[in-house]
Each structure stands twice: as structure tokens, then as C-alpha cells.
Amino acid sequence: MELVQLKSRLEAVFFASDEPLKLERLQAIFEVEQELLRQALQELTVDYAQKERGVTLQEIAGGFQLRTRAEYSEWVVKLKRSRRTSLSKAATETLAIIAYRQPVTRAEIEYLRGVESGGIVRMLMEKHLVKILGKKDVPGRPSLYGTSGYFLEFFGLKDLSGLPNLREFSAPDEVGISLEMDFDS
């Protein structure tokens, strides 16, 4: 299959897909050499990166997806007739703690935030941003929370390494000392 041809076919598939498509999935669909696929994806991404395009091809949650450009959100929102919903400060804060510290228990989240967070965690789970990863092997077997694949999609992240780097605010000699949390006793 020629590169140009593959690019068009990829475009069609991306247009029709409602989720990020992983490389393996694309390979199963097109049955081409991975090298050719990568090249086509690369070129398609560059094509979409042209200024005059309204959508971009982005690497998200381990896959590729067509997304509208952020600068055109105003018009897409009008189309959708939906009010823009944004996560509250408290929700983002809780979500950030879960994202950076996963797997994390509710007690740990609450210790870090200093406030009761059960309601927010439940809300984040209902929004599919957070999921239960398992149970911590301590008395009471509290649930361990982590971020979901949808979390990556929500923030347009390729993977968790795309999270903003946490800045250190402590004095230089204290850098690296992390908080000891003893919930186990």
C-alpha cells in the first residue's frame, strides 16, 4: 500500500472513530508494516498541524485521535448547545493528588488535602476519571484509587508522563524529602 493511500485511509478511520486508536488496532485494520504505519501517522499529524486546519491528530491515551483545535471551542460549543462544564478547584486538586500519587487511599488524599474528600472521589469515579485499582493490604483494606484511561483522554495526555511536573517549594536542603504518611498503624 502506498503512503498517500494509507494516509487517506487512516484519515477515514480516524474520522469515524469515537475513541483514540492504538497502533496495534490500526495495524490489525490495515495489515501493513509498522514502519509504514508510523510514517503515515507522522505525516498525517504534520498535515493536520497546518495552521488553517480545524482539527488535529493527537496522540492520546496510547492511541491517536482527531480532535478539534482548542481555539475553535467557542463555535463547537455553540453547535453542541451545551454549557461548558469544568472541574471545580476542589475536584481538580483531588484529581491531581490521585494522578500524581496513585495508587492512593482516600485517607492519604484527605491527609494531603486536609479535608474530607469522599464525595469528590465518588464524583470523579462517576465521571470515569478515577477508578479503583485494588485494595491496600492494611487493616480495613481501604480502596486504592488511580486515574483511568479516560483521564488521559480528558486532559489530552499521551500517558501519565504528560502531567505537569510537580514543582518543589521547599528549601533546597529539603528537596526530595517526601511526606511520610503512616496510616498503617
Next chain:
Amino acid sequence: MVSRVVKYEIKLDSFEGPLDLLLHLVVKNEMDINDIPMASITEQYLNCLEEMEAKNIDIASEFLVMAATLVHIKSKMLLPVTPEVPEEVDEVDPRIELVNRLLEYQRYKDGAARLQQYPQLERDVFSRPENINYDDIDHDGGAQLCDVAGGGDVGLFELVNALRGVLSKLDESHCHQVFKSNFSVAEASDRLREQLLRRKQLPFADCFSALPNRAEVVVMFIALLELVKLHVCKIVQLNPHATIYIYPLCS
């Protein structure tokens, strides 16, 4: 144990909690976070609480706990240092835990603020709307069966949820097929004990091999749990996603 029926969310000038309030006070007064003047910050903190009370806001218990902590630290620092007492060898600054919590909180607050700047799906950027109902298929990869090679991570809880979803959708009201179960839990545990005697280690799946129907699988699973409870065997998984093994316990 944990029963939180009533929830208070206090937001005075949109403070997320006592740490947020404290951090605000530290920044506002340009205090050195590693050398917080306890008298001053305690006073200001308590003033804030009073202000909340004046505004007839129910103060969340967390704020009161922090007030108590501040007063406690303050009083500790007022106590004379007694170097002769051997227990007090390590002179830990009573503020250290609080300072660490504040610094840690500040990191996440900052991280959250920057995460908030990221373009968010359905707010800033849009993709083709979902065709799949969340309730039908778990979003984390259930929809992509051919992704196994990509290492689709399916947790136990996702599996259980998925199973629950399937079971709840089964419309079994029309057919009442009654199985006569000849296979009791006692029999199942006997079979399991026997297998454990012969083999020192039993892969999870092998417990169920040669069990033709669902009812028997369930019975065997109950038997397995029963044996674990009786400390006849234990279930071990060395690594995430690794094979689960059953090991006999010497009794």
C-alpha cells in the same frame, strides 16, 4: 467504621480546607515557610475562624482540628528545651510535620492549577461523540478486544464490574432451568485438598478445569475461599497480572 453522613464544605474566599487557608496566610504575610512564626499565624488563623463563625458558616471539623494543632505546636515551642532529658535527643522542630504538609499541599495545588490549564475534553477540545454507552462497555479498553497485544490493563475491579454488568443484563426471567447440583462444597474442597496434596502448587485456573458448568465453578470457588479461611491453603500472586497460585499450608 467510617460514616460520614453529613458533609460540610466550607469555602471562605474559596479555601479548599485548613491547609489552603494556612498556605494563604503564609503567602499573604510573606512568611518563611521553613520558619513560620507560630504565634502570629495561629492568631490569624483563629481570627479567620471567628470571621467564619460571624458569617454564620458552619466550620468544618477539619478547620478546628488544624486550630488545635496550631495551638498545640505553639505551646510546644514555648516549653523550655531540656537538653538533659535523654528522650529528647532528637530535637525535632514541632512545626516540621505541618511545614511538610503545607509544602506537599502546595505542590499538588500548583500541579492542579497547571493541570486545569490543559485543554479539557468537551470544554476546549472535542472529539467525535461517544457511540458507546459507558454502562455497556468499560471505557478503559473493553471496547478494543484486539488490543491485547498493547497490554490492555484490566484490573480485578474492572473485571468484577464487567461481570456484574453482564449478569445484570441477563434476562433470566423467562426460563427457569433448575439444576440439580450433585456437586457440594464439601466435595469440592475434598477434591481441592486432594489436588493440593499431590501438587505443591496449583495454578488458579487448574482448580476449575474439568468442571462443566457454571454452578460447579461457583461451588469450587466457594470451596477455595473456604479452604483459605480454614488456613488449609493460601492464594498467592507474585506480580500484578501474573498467574495466581494456590499453595497448601502445613497444618
